Amino acid sequence: MKKMKLLYCLAILFIASACTKDSVVADYNIVPLPQQVSETEGEGFTLDGKTKIVYEKGNEAQKRVAEFLADYIKKGAGFSLTVSDAGETDNVIILKSDYKTDKPESYNLTVTAKQIVINGSDDAGTFYGVQTLRKSIPATTEENPVLFKPVDIQDYPRFSYRGMHLDVSRHFFTVEEVKEYIDILALHNINRFHWHLTDDQGWRVEIKKYPELTTIGSKRDETVIGRNTGKYDGTPYGPYFYTQEEIKDVVDYAQKRFITIIPEVDLPGHMLAALTAYPNLGCTGGPYKVSPEWGIFEDVLCAGNEDIYPFLENVFTEIIELFPGELIHIGGDECPKTRWAACPKCQAKIKSLGLKADKEHSAEERLQSYVISHMEKFLSDKGRKVIGWDEIMEGGIAPNAAIMSWRGTEGGIAAAKMGHDVVMVPTKYLYFDYYQTDDLSQEKFGIGGFVPVSQVYNFEPMPEGLTPEQQKHIIGVQANLWSEYVLNFPHAEYMVLPRMGALSEIQWTMPEKKDYQTFLPRLVKLTQLYKRLGYTYATHIFDISAKVEPMKDERKIVVTMSTFDNSPIYYTLDGSAPTTSSAKYEKPLEITDNSILNAITIRGADSSRVYTKAFDFNKATFKEVTLENPSIPKYTYGGAPSLVDGLKGGKVFSNGAWVGFTADFVAVVDLGEETDVSEVTIGTFIDVSDWICGATEMEVLLSSDNKTFKQVFHEKYQEVQEGQEKELKDVKASFAPAKARYVKIIAKPIPRMPDWTQGRGNRGSIFIDEISIK
Template structure:
């Protein structure tokens, strides 16, 4: 019998196909799990029920772990060292999942699902299909503890249902962070009860630029509006958490503040405040540094903290053009009173005030790599987006860093060097092969410094991604490649091997109605 390596994405750390008969699900198959892993077992059972129409009861694990034949058995074991790690053994007698914690059991279940036909991800029952999985042994754990994708909801608003679908697919790829960019110059999307104008005014813009902003084609006269209520956010956060995905909120400061300042002009520095922006690019609008503005930001963050239990909170910190601070006499007097040499150090001081506030409430500050300028906050985590230099500097400083470099993991970029064959994008070229070939650990770092690189993340800035369908198209299959970068070892199989597995993997996206860009140029080659 010829043994065929299954099309698993991301590639497990160790995977051995066994020369034994496959495992076949039937209407009598049951799941057995101890209380510690019952949640993962229930989630697997729910997916199998959708796909087959069969019952798949989840029963208490037998003391000797010897349930009836053809069962799926979960075993809790401290011998699995990593909390997200697992082992999986599949034979004709059934499937055995061993994990130390529910997260590992959940990821084992995602791997097991990929061993069945792609229709296992369908929402319609298919009891007529042969539900077989090959005999196999897998031992697996993630390379990085931060495996993320960022979605920008500030530029264009995505319905919660669409984001839940997106999270479903991310979880199948073993991502564990959904970075939610909620506010920017072009929109404020999170309800803050103490400041209702943020959504009454800040969540609406009168139009959007037509075509690419560099062409100056004017506006489209189509209003854009929408925000997430706190009830919707709590529901979404719980939904993601059930799939072992943390939701990281981003509340921009001191720049990217135009929607907030349009809502409350006293937070800014202009005699005549500007409306919520209808154009893309870097804006000059900054928060001022008055005590009342810090009180506002602390009030906002207090409500944000109550909605998001994740230990990290992102404060932006990027692209804060300092012209308004330079031109404002009160800000200059404040800078001098603090004994600071320039506006870069004033931004560092600004961020350190927020860091102190967050730390007192059990939260860790995350910012884009501009937070290095003027001095890095002591406990801040740096997202390195302008290449790798920010991560290198942070790691040498002793701070954690997450690799998000343009262009390797910027999914708003084109997916080929012929943009005329693609939907309109912001520019750049980040094809599938470039994403899969990306190595997150900079060669300049020592082994000790490299431990500060805690993960990798893909970015979906939505200036040119106006719909949820386009979001999926730009994310997949590049997110599939990133999942392998984040989970699998540096010595993972090459791109050709990944592409061969992807041909089957795309059928899994098909049955979920996930839109993606077919990698035809690689297949034809």
């Protein structure tokens, strides 16, 4: 113990003496967190303008990494360092690649008084050691000496596949913007860039054998305003595409940063841009047009048309010449079979192949499997491997295909059990086009959904229940950025940052080392580097984090608030604006009556966004609720109790407060004793683009014994009309006062989505938030 105290005191004295008023201290608490950081004895290393970067003679890859490091230090600390292969040993950063380990992309970073040595198990490992070094430098420094404490870091990635996706089909990003995106990936130790190049709204890659794919397919006449409102901007979009020379340039740019690009050409659905250029490839022959709106479309490649197979082979022949990586993404998602079911060619193909429907798959689903398998064999023969969305499992999966599990983790689990490689990409955790807050008052318009930083961070990609051999097939994790509502590159940066920091940690860091509360300060430090580099990023992590817990038995709601840095929080409960003169938060709040909580945190001259939460106590609050029909499993969340917990849901239907139903909503509230009732209100959510259309009918019935009910209210409502905006709508039933213990509420969803919607013909859903009884 005495020895430890002595070492601690010496370390403090060392730092105090070494840190002049102009020096700063490096911090190894970075994102992603290295696997092992061990402090060592001795003096530390001071980085200054005289420091040199030395790489292995004759190693061009290491030379590039050294030049990257020099550029990073110039941008981060202001020093212009000399890069050479000279064998200097004093005041140098030495880059090597002979670290002995069985883990690829590993590195060992050691700091002594004279040297920083970054030794990778391979060139990529050295590159990730360089990323650790650059992120440890405080982003606030400007030509200040940087003190690196003596340390030994041994680090390696958890997953071999660490991916990030970008859709350039809906909205296009320039070559320079894509390169900046790649730089952002490199900063986060990401090694796979999934480039979504084609879709219904635009074909973005030059294919020389089929020039009309870009002369026709890369432009659309106009773009829908909002979420398929039926209104359009009247402005042509495009032609926008990448030439093959530009593609090669981007591929080379990524390779130098140890990032492999995985191109995606979606098939057999999401092909309207291609069909517009070559209408003979569709079931009807057209005419088609590049879609001005978003969604899923019935016109897809005609699987019974033999012309599509040489077309696809020729397209992918050029694709694999442009992209040297092993994996080629062929989409395979969201392919309606409506046209195939009515198409004589497709039905003839089904018959000739002997495809049969069974209780699991239709004949048309098996036809899609045939298309996927055809392309899997073609690409396999060329030394490549197919990867596709989890729908490619429907109808039977191609033998060597890998799966991206996006509709949850279930598809990935099934694929791993079958021996297929899997990348986990579930929407609930890793779709970065979803909102990162449920307070939309200051957010740009988006697709919807709710994926905050905490939700990303807490995702565990390795499912339980897999054998060790099956676990080997979970090769990695990826997040996606779809661009329907991402109009420009700063908006793209805003959507991925800082959530990409959370992604990088689940990709790189072992789960036992993860902790969200210690992660937040590290992420905040990373945002300082974002700022220095000129990136646009979301700042929600600087706001108040609140845990709201309904306590049914005690009939109260407990609110626990915190900030990443324990900055002071001030609040009001009467709906007024909080200031430093308001009550200071010191312990969890207990809410027992109708209130509107507003809270802010103050950091110097800056204040956070106001955290707001309304609480509604009424006769239904915390009472027993029975649902007669099941809710949608994905949108059940807290289930029936959450409908009477005193908390009204917000403007994001997937924030956990709403409960969704496709069947009639039928709830019985037990008030505990007979009481006067004259008003029942339910909160509903309307978002037609997500097939959520509110109530078309509401009925209220009362009972004293939960057996015999008497109707006291029944009303029908107009169905949603074209142009309906997203809306929160309370549906209220008022009637003559009556005594009852049991209140039955029936609310019916739209039985059939209107023809003007993407979901036309399907049953709509109804989302219910809070039941209020007065």
